[in-house]
Amino acid sequence: MKEPNDIILHAVIKVAVVIIFTFSINLFFSGHHNPGGGFIGGLGFSAALTLLFLAFDIETVRQNIPVDFKVLTAIGVLIAVFTGVGGIVFGAPFLTQAFNYFDIPVFGKTELATAVLFDIGVAMAVIGTSMSIILSIGDDH
Amino acid sequence: MSWLHIMILIPFLFAIIVPFIYRVFAPRIHTGWFVLSVPSVIFLYLLMYIPIISTGETILISVPWIPSYGINYTTYIDGLSLVFGLVITGIGALVVLYSIYYMSKLKESLHNFYVYLLLFMGAMLGLVFSDNILVLYVFWELTSISSFLLIAYWYQRERSRYGAQKSMNITIFGGLAMLAGFIMLSMMTETYSIREMINQTDSIYEHSLFLPAMILLLLGAFTKSAQFPFSIWLPDAMEAPTPISAYLHSATMVKAGIYLVARMTPIFGGTPEWFWLVTSAGLITLLYGSLTAVKQTDLKALLAYSTISQLGLIMSLLGMGSASLYYGTGDEASMYAAAVLAAIFHLINHSTFKGSLFMVVGIIDHETGTRDIRRLGGLMHLMPISFTLAIIGGFSMAGLPPFNGFLSKEMFFTAVLNASDMSIFSMESLGVIIPVIAWAASVFTFIYCMILIFKTFTGKYKPKKLEKAAHEAPVGMLVPPVILSSLVIIIFFFPNVLSQYILKPAMGAVLPAYSQPGEIEIKISAWHGWNTELFMTLGVVGAGTFLYLYLKKWIGIYSIYPYSMTFNNFYNQGLGKIEDMSLTLTKSYMTGFIRDYFVYVFTFLIIIIGGSMLFLDGAAFDAGNNAPVSIYEGVLIISMITAALTVLFSKSRLTAIVAVGALGYLVSLFFVIFRAPDLALTQLVVETVTTALFLLCFYHLPEIRREAVRVKFRMTNLVISLGVGAIVAILALSANGTRLFEPIAYYYENSYELAGARNIVNAILVDFRGIDTMLEIFVLGIASLGVYTLVKLRISGRDRSERTK
Structure with missing residues (x-):
């Protein structure tokens, strides 16, 4: 690729990426009751990563975030499958999700749901998929 | 989740940790020692069921798997599945012990070997203990796949890859046919449970899909159990390491077809179609296998053909025994029921003597470097223990006393004589052929047993033709065949104990009329007086000895039959044609x-x-x-x-x-x-x-x-x-x-x-339709891998074409 002068892009993205990351994580956790969830959260996350890859060199980002996204996809799918298997262990059908309310110090009465675990798997799979596709195409000179 | 389910899953779970064990302990401790615990524990666990099952009870435990599709993981223990479970784990334990000495811990990639082996063991256990036909099918194909992996274990060798592909092609073809048969069965009965199908036997027989379903199911069973003409894959499967040949290709996997036929007998049995298809396939295979075994020069190939022949024997016994269902109860019914008992008896006997023979051949191969009969000879004094083991196994296979093969061979003769007297299924005109085929096949069985024993162990020792100087095997390698050989003798002297606790419950599973103990009196004894069966055996020994002594004079007739007319040739030609056609298309x-x-x-x-x-x-x-x-x-x-x-x-x-x-x-x-x-x-x-x-x-x-x-x-x-x-x-x-x-x-x-x-x-995504989401992310992952490989492969392909320029 060419070597464009993109100081402004770099400066903006450094701040924007943090905001997008925070927003994606917020989207992910709010998914249970408000718009959001693993799919959108994951996509937002990979959008931020794409931004990073666009603004900086692929090699630079890869050195700073040494994640093999193909492996991330596999881990995500495995997490989703294993939360499903979790249901079987407790005698319920495959993929049964459970939830309950707990009193956690700082947060007060909080709902904890196994669906969130499943959602983490979904988010990881989405991030892994989108990033590995983008990277393998972007890498191809 | 019961203990039984966990026991079936243990091999799979253990297979996951085998690579880690290998990484930590290899090459100091042989990985096999860890694996050995799996079949041993399951074997001991299954032994506990014998007292319960022998009273005629059965156990059914169901765990919902995909309840919305009506697919439950139902395990069902009755006499039949227990027999198979004990054989799978018992022989499995001995084979693992044997493999510890057979497979070098320095040279072989043991983690692959034991992962495949455990995969197979779990699949086989799942197959025999499953009541749901779809679950059974999944395990069935899993055994084919693990067999493929094990045959191709030495994948550097061209013959191994060829044999693996051949077995895969043939058994998967049969498996798919069987799946179609299963689907037809479930369409007729609207259930996936074998138990419930048996209760609807009458309506199945009336149904127009009865015959297609039966033929498709039998295709599955015949391909798996190497019945003629599908038997061609088994000799090529002998490229696998010998412990695998002993385990998969003589004791367990090839008997899955027998299991299926026995399991389906209550549904299809008692009809002339079933009787004729199963009996004739079995008899033809019996004759073909024993005839072809005689001309083999490779010891393992000889054993492979003898396995084919023995499987045919068991299959024909099941076919003849199915006539019992036609009569229901009564004298004639129990007369044919004895054939089913003989089938299960011979199945156990075959597992003992053939397992031991395979191990002996493995020892010969291991200690001399060759399995070629023409290069072997005179090993009697160098390997006395192996010689004794070969005598026990070989004489048992030939049907001589005092070994268990004699008992089941006699029962086989009784069954064929009874069958020839049959007045149903148009047996009046054709019945005479059956004892003739059986007798002729037994003569050739006798001959190849003698070849196996005497050509290798007697005669002149030819050290120049061997790769290593022959000597007796290490003790650990001798222990498993010694255990099997002692079983061969013990069963001869106490057959009725075995019959009481194991054979009769198994027979009850095949013939529901006899599912309670005490409803049938079958006593297995070595001496019946001077009856036709005994004269047949004497004839076998006489004719067999004569033909063996003059083997050189008549062995030439085998070369008359041209190779171009064999099924092997058809398979190879067909495979080449299919490859060309698909390439053009x-x-x-x-x-x-x-x-x-x-x-x-x-x-x-x-x-x-x-x-x-x-x-x-x-x-x-x-x-x-x-x-x-x-x-x-x-x-x-x-x-x-x-x-x-x-x-x-x-x-x-x-x-x-x-x-x-x-x-x-x-x-x-x-x-x-x-x-x-x-x-x-x-x-x-x-x-x-x-x-x-x-x-x-x-x-x-x-x-x-x-x-x-x-x-x-x-x-x-x-x-x-x-x-x-x-x-x-x-x-x-x-x-x-x-x-x-x-x-x-x-x-x-x-x-x-x-x-x-x-x-x-979100609730729909992660909870209500969770399985959709899960499969979606599967698809996502596969898509990303696809893009990745496409992009990367294209690069390397371009590089290659540039280089050739």
Whole structure:
């Protein structure tokens, strides 16, 4: 690729990426009751990563975030499958999700749901998929 | 989740940790020592069931697996599955012990070996203990796959790969046929449970699918159990390491077909079709196997053909025994029931003597470096223990006392004599042939047993032809065959103990009329007086000895039969033809142009969807429930059409990309108007990421104008694109106008109570339709791997072609 002068892009993205990351994580956790969830959260996350890859060199980002996204996809799918298997262990059908309310110090009465675990798997799979596709195409000179 | 389920899963779970064990302990401690615990524990656990099962009880434990499809993981223990379970784990434990000494811990990749072995063991246990036919099918194919992996264990060798592929082709073909048979069965009975099918036997027999289902099922059983003419895969499977040949290809996997036939006998048995198909396939295989075994020069090939022959014997016994179901109860019924008992008895006997013989051959191979009969000889003094073991196993196989093979061979003769007296199934005219075939096959069985024992162990020792100086095997390698050989003798002296606790319950599973103990008196004894069976055996010994002594004089007749007429030749020719044909066919439409592929895909779409809408009256418009179109929506639609047209007619790629992006954002505005924030958010992010992706590719794409000159206007393309547009529009409108199922919005009311979530979209995604989401992310993962490999492979392919230039 060419070597464009993109100081402004770099400066903006450094701040924007943090905001997008925070927003994606917020989207992910709010998914249970408000718009959001693993799919959108994951996509937002990979959008931020794409931004990073666009603004900086692929090699630079890869050195700073040494994640093999193909492996991330596999881990995500495995997490989703294993939360499903979790249901079987407790005698319920495959993929049964459970939830309950707990009193956690700082947060007060909080709902904890196994669906969130499943959602983490979904988010990881989405991030892994989108990033590995983008990277393998972007890498191809 | 019961203990039994856990026991079946243990091999699979252990297979996961085997590579880690290997990494930590190899090469200090042989991985086999750890693996040995698995079959031993399961064997001991299964022993506990013998007292329960021998009283005629059966155990059925069900765990819901995919309850919405009615697929439960139901384990069912009765006499039959217990026999198989004990053989699988018992022989399994001995084979693992043997493999510890056979497979070098320094040279072999043991982690692969034991993972495949455990995979097979688990699959086999799952197969015999499953009551659900679909679960049974899954395990069935899993045994084929693990067998494939084990045959190809030494994948550097061309013969191993060939044998593995052959066994895979044939057994998977049979497995698929069996699946079709299973589906027909479940269509007839509307259940997936074998138990419930047995209760509906009468209605099955009346059904028009009865015969097709039966033939398809038998195809599965015959391919797996190497019945003629599908037997050709078994000799080539001998390329596997000898412990595997002893385990999979003589004691367990090849008996899966026998198991299936025995299991299905209560459903299909008692009909002339079943009787004739099973009996004749068994008898032909018996004769073919024993005839062919005589001419083999490789010890393992000889054992392979003898296995084929013995499997045929068991199969024909099951076929003759099925006549018992025709009579129901009474004297004649119990007369034929004895054949089923003999089948199960011989199955156990065969596992003991053949397992021990395979291990002896493995020892010979291991200690001398060859299995070629022509190079062996005179090993009697060098390997006295192996010689004794070979005598016990060989004489038992030949049907001589005092070994267990004698008892089951006598029972086999009784069964064929009874069958020839049969007055049903048009046996009056054809019945005479059966004892003749049985007797002739037994003569040849006797001959190859003698070849196996005396050509290797007596005669002249030829040290120059051997790769190593022959000597006796280490103790650990001798222990498993010694255990099996002692069983051979013990069973001869105490057959009725075995019969009482194991054989009769197993027979009860095949013939439900005798499922309670005490309803039938069958006493197995070595001495019946001077009856026809004994004279037949004496004849076998006499004729066999005579023919063995003059073997050199008549062995030449085997070379008369031309190779071009063998099934092996047909298989090889056919395989080559199929490969050529598929290459020609694939080359004719895989042009390498994505334009052409789009034409195929879209033509197919138009034909299938348009055709089905046309013929099934799918196109239905109902605008009654639609909300009125507001001004916002009108504006959005006009903007979208403009954006789409811009894409079509833009001269530069950048404009096109921007227009596509605009189109996507407009769609997400639609979602905003229709108050679907989740969808709108997703669409927005997807659009952003896609646009970024386009920008990435942007540099690599050629200028649009150059290409525009080359692509000419084509009428077909216009027709296809208009057609696709029309089809999609009609489809969308009819989907809106038709309500087949309750709308998913029904979940909206109680998503909070059911899933604890106020966001219905998310609740649907992760909870209500969780399996959809799970499979979706599977697809995502596969797609990303596909893109990755396509991109990377293309690079390496280009490099290669550049290099050849």
